[in-house]
Amino acid sequence: MAEQNWLSERFTEHQDRLHALAYRMLGSSGEAEDAVQETWLRVSRSDTGELENPAAWLTTIVARVCLNMLEARRNRREESAGALPPEPVPPDPGTHRSGQAGPEEEALLADSVGVALMVVLDTLTPAERLAFVLHDVFAVSFGEIGGIIDRSPAAARQLASRARRRLQGAADASDAARSPKREIVAAFLAASRNGDFAALLELLDPEVVVGEMHGNQEVAAFFAGxxxxxxxxxxxxxxxxxxxxxxxxKAVFAFTISDGKITRIAIDTDPERLRDLDIIALTTSDRERR
Known part of the structure; x- marks a missing residue:
């Protein structure tokens, strides 16, 4: 009973940090809560013996729980054609379970991670995501990270570095994501999706070229719907x-725009070329979807 009480006290002591770590790993408050609950179930069944570093031990357990959840999520996504990663819903930045700003806000919100960055984070492999979050956000050593994922410290360092480069690329692209060209492409996709022939004609240059198709009438008729x-x-x-x-x-549509009109759409489906491209899927606003 004394050991169980001690475990409960240590878990409560570190619970906010565990939730912050799980939240940053999973991008979902609900999934983070599930991960922390699963961590407690594992902790409560453990024989701690002479535990010298409860914080590191609990971090290892919650990280492995999150790793399993990320791998399960990745497997489910591979069975779902064309689905975008779920968009994370952060907690109210002004409150925390204790009523004050807590580690969740420091770990997730203070660095102003945008939607594009979160989408990229969600496309990392589970091991890359774990290595990046544990090291860059929670200052866990690569030696400890390597132990969690059964890899060497050098391999853990490489995983974090690869994740960091992808995220930096998304940050550099954030200005491009808000460019006028994005507005035109988004409007074209919305008009095409809705079968709005008139809107397509308005967006397309009269002499637009798409493969063997020429002219806005033919191109609009092809893309409508x-x-x-x-x-x-x-x-x-x-x-x-x-x-x-x-x-x-599987396919990329590149747009050439002049004077606010689409003059060419190049469609590339070559797997070799697509592999060499840095492709970041973006979410769209309600206005862009209409």
């Missing part, structure tokens, strides 16, 4: 569109 699966994206930092299947890009 056909873009249901296409998603707004950044391709090498430029606003574009992409079609995803089983979570992977």
């Amino acid at each position: 056909r873009a249901e699966a296409a998603r707004l994206a950044l391709v090498d930092g430029v606003a574009a569109a992409a079609w995803f299947h089983l979570g992977r890009p």
Whole structure:
């Protein structure tokens, strides 16, 4: 009983940090709560013996729980064609369970992570995400991270570095994500999705070229009602569109725009070329979806 009480006290002591870590790993407050509850179940069944560092021990357990959840999520996503990663819903930045600003806000909100960055974070492998979050956000050593994912410290360092480069690329692309070109591409996708022939004609240059098609009448007729699966994206930092299947890009639509009109749409489906492109799927606002 004394050992169980001691475990409960240590868990309560570190619970906010565990929730912050799980939240940053999973991007969902509900899933973070589930991870923390699962962590307590594992802790309560453990034989602690002479535990010297409860914080590190609890961090290891919650990290492994999150890793399992991320791997399960990734497996589910591979079975779902064309689905975007779920958009995280952060907690109210002004409150915390204790009534004050807590580690969740410091870990997730203070660095002003935008939607594009969160989407990229969600496309990392579970091991990359874990290595980045534990090291860059929670200052866990690569030696400890390597132990959690059964890899060497050097391998853990490489995983975090790879994740950091992807996230930095998304940050550099954030200005491009708000460019006028994005507005035009988003409007084109919305008009195509809704079968709005008149709106397509308005967006397309009279001499627009798409493959063998020429002229806005022919191109608008082809695209009307056909873009249901296409998603707004950044391709090498430029606003574009992409079609995803089983979570992977299978086609990219590059737009040439002059004087506010689309003059050319190039469609690339070559797997070799697509692999060399940096493709970031973007979420769209309600206005852009209409």
